[in-house]
Amino acid sequence: MIPILEIEELSVSFTQYERGLRKRQLSVIRDLSLTIGRGQVVAVVGASGSGKSLLAHGILGLLPYNSHMEGTIRYKGQPLTPERAKALRGRELVLVPQGVTYLDPLMQVGAQIRRGRKDEASRKNCRRVLDRYGLAPETERLYPFELSGGMARRVLISTAVLERPQLVIADEPTPGLDAGAAGRILGHFREIADEGAGVLFITHDLELALTVADRVAVFYAGETMEELPAANFEEADRLRHPYTRALWHAMPAHGFAALPGSQPLAGEAEGCLFAPRCPRCRESCREAGSIPLRRTEDGTVRCLYPQEGGKDL
Numbered sequence: 203m204i205p206i207l208e209i210e211e212l213s214v215s216f217t218q219y220e221r222g223l224r225k226r227q228l229s230v231i232r233d234l235s236l237t238i239g240r241g242q243v244v245a246v247v248g249a250s251g252s253g254k255s256l257l258a259h260g261i262l263g264l265l266p267y268n269s270h271m272e273g274t275i276r277y278k279g280q281p282l283t284p285e286r287a288k289a290l291r292g293r294e295l296v297l298v299p300q301g302v303t304y305l306d307p308l309m310q311v312g313a314q315i316r317r318g319r320k321d322e323a324s325r326k327n328c329r330r331v332l333d334r335y336g337l338a339p340e341t342e343r344l345y346p347f348e349l350s351g352g353m354a355r356r357v358l359i360s361t362a363v364l365e366r367p368q369l370v371i372a373d374e375p376t377p378g379l380d381a382g383a384a385g386r387i388l389g390h391f392r393e394i395a396d397e398g399a400g401v402l403f404i405t406h407d408l409e410l411a412l413t414v415a416d417r418v419a420v421f422y423a424g425e426t427m428e429e430l431p432a433a434n435f436e437e438a439d440r441l442r443h444p445y446t447r448a449l450w451h452a453m454p455a456h457g458f459a460a461l462p463g464s465q466p467l468a469g470e471a472e473g474c475l476f477a478p479r480c481p482r483c484r485e486s487c488r489e490a491g492s493i494p495l496r497r498t499e500d501g502t503v504r505c506l507y508p509q510e511g512g513k514d515l
Contacts, residue, residue: 203240204278205237205238205276205279206277206278206369206399207261207277209274210274210275210276211234211235211273212231212271212273212275213229214231214424215228215270216230217268217269231424232425232492233273233425233426233492233495234253235495235502236426236429239400240399241400242401243391243414244400244415244417244419245404245405245412245417247405247407247408247411247420248406251467253421254374254404254405254406254421255300255374258404261402262287262297263282263284277290292317293367294367294369296362296363298359298373299358299373299375300373300374300377302346302349302358307345310343311344311345312328312343315328315331315332315342315360315361316364317364332360337357337360351379352386355387359375359387368398369401370391370401371402372402374404375387376388389414391414408450409454415432416432418430418432418435420443420445420449422445422476423466423476424475425504427443427446427504428443428446428503428504429501429502430501431500435450439511443504443505444476444481444482444505444509445461445476448479462479473488473489473491473493474488474505474506482507482509487507498510
């Protein structure tokens with residue numbers, strides 16, 4: 203079956219001016235590959251500044267004018283050009299944004315969900331999605347400032363799924379929510395996937411991602427370190443990249459052991475970007491150029507010396 207979304211060797215850079223008219227290219231995402239199948243939730247997990255939101259904007263064709271994107275993005279097997287993304291955006295391709303400030307404070311909720319349409323079919327569809335996400339019919343007449351945080355999140359989802367999209371990109375959709383409310387929001391994304399859509403869930407919270415994801419892509423400084431089934435996180439020995447293992451050990455259930463150091467800024471490092479923090483770093487890791495992705499039995503890993511079961515592959 204053809205995947206909903208295929209990304210191959212995607213790179214995103216920005217043109218910046220230094221002193222005077224001197225220009226430089228700042229690489230923010232490098233050699234990224236990712237696939238989302240029908241009915242799948244794929245979580246992209248990484249710290250702030252790792253390029254996760256830029257990935258969402260690149261897919262949707264929303265990058266700023268000074269950006270440059272290379273690589274291949276295919277939607278349903280066909281190239282997803284900026285023109286095609288624009289035509290599909292808001293219908294088949296939808297974004298559930300990070301901030302509830304995306305809601306217009308001067309417009310009632312119902313009008314925003316319906317996108318201004320007033321015909322009876324649109325009103326009926328609006329009431330249907332409100333009911334689906336546990337929002338009373340009178341929610342239509344409320345303004346965003348009258349909504350609780352959880353209600354506003356559900357309104358954003360309602361706005362996104364009104365047209366029955368094929369790909370939903372959820373960019374940090376649960377900030378500020380308690381565990382219970384966040385779990386309910388993610389349950390809605392799971393339902394969307396179970397109905398046949400693909401869901402790209404962007405988050406910094408690995409523990410939360412594992413409650414809903416089928417697969418996980420681990421980001422670090424704009425690169426995919428590892429892509430693997432979510433089930434592999436049940437045991438540290440099933441994780442191949444040192445950074446993925448460090449994330450596992452940093453989870454509260456596994457000791458809450460923080461990794462020393464910090465992720466490099468864009469353009470600061472070459473070779474293995476994780477080398478300065480890697481407990482298994484060798485001289486060849488620092489000397490290498492860009493580290494290629496390696497195919498594994500059930501995913502990919504970007505490491506010269508990956509492990510499985512405590513042994514080098």
